[in-house]
Amino acid sequence: MKYQKVQKPVDEREKxxxxxxxxxxxxxxxxxxxDPESNFDIPTGPPVRSLAALEQEDVExxxxxxxxxQERMFRQRFEALLSEYGVDNFDLAELxxxxxxCGLWQQDVVPGS
Structure with a gap:
């Protein structure tokens, strides 16, 4: 049989x-x-965000x-091409x-556009 703690009845005046x-x-x-003049510091939790803000965050x-x-896959394909054709980073940079x-390639132009 488990021990059960018996609580003392609390006096009505104490209650x-x-x-x-x-x-x-x-x-x-x-x-x-x-009171607008009160500098009472009320602890608050994190700011409440709307459902739309949470959804936007998920989309982002x-x-x-x-x-x-996509960047990882590009790097992987790019490195595979370099190794397939035997081109190292120095040769690529020189090219x-x-x-x-020679003006045959513009740095900020996307090919095909």
Whole structure:
């Protein structure tokens, strides 16, 4: 059989005193909230965000993840092409500098546009 703690009956006056203390503290907190001059520091949680803001954040996160995945796949394909054709980074940099120097390739122009 488990031991059960027997609680002493709380005196009605004690209950009333505790209730009045809580009521007074609550009333004081409300007065401080209403007072524009009060510098009462109320602890608050994080700001509440709307459902639309959360959905927008999800969309942005997904777009960012997709972009990172596309960049990773591009790098992987690019490195595979370089190794397939036996071109190292130095040779590639030299080719790009030559094309730019001769005006055969513009740095900020996307091919096919």
């Amino acid at each position: 009333l005193r505790k209730f009045r203390e809580l009521d007074d503290a609550f009333a004081e907190a409300l007065r401080q909230l209403d 996160t997904q777009q960012k993840e997709q972009q990172q995945e 790009i500098e030559t094309l730019l120097g």
